[in-house]
Structures are given as C-alpha cells and as structure tokens.
C-alpha cells in the first residue's frame with residue numbers, strides 16, 4: 001500500500017536507527033518462509049493486491065526478541081514491526 005511505501009522510504013532518509021537493515025532483515029527472513037503463492041487462486045490474488053494479506057505469526061522470539069515478525073501465507077510479503085516489506 002502506498003502509505004507503507006512512503007513510511008519505508010521516509011525512514012530511509014530520516015536518520016532512523018536502522019531502516020535499511022530492517023529491510024535486509026525482512027528479505028533474509030523471507031527466505032525462511034517458502035511462500036505459498038503457487039497455491040493461490042484469484043480470490044487470494046485479489047486480497048493480496050488489495051492489501052488484505054493472510055498474516056501468519058512466526059515465532060522467532062529467540063532469534064529476534066522484541067520484534068513482531070509476520071509472513072503472508074499467500075504471497076512473499078513480510079511484516080516487521082508493522083512495516084510491510086517485499087520478501
């Protein structure tokens with residue numbers, strides 16, 4: 001969604017602690033999760049394209065304490081602390 005893109009790109013130039021490493025982290029986490037796009041049907045495509053992702057909690061407390069990590073079951077998006085990254 002456009003507001004997520006704006007949020008990510010504004011973080012990049014704002015001197016936030018580690019926005020680019022967050023994106024890299026999300027991308028690397030995505031490799032842990034084989035996304036299920038091949039099982040998709042038109043309804044799931046419509047949902048993901050409309051921003052209605054089927055978020056699944058991944059329990060990474062030991063690896064990433066204090067981080068909220070979710071993966072979309074239907075596509076390759078990763079949500080890290082509420083920010084959506086392309087997996």
Ligand SMILES: [Zn+2]
Pocket residue numbers: 048052053054072073074075076077
């Ligand atoms: Zn999705």
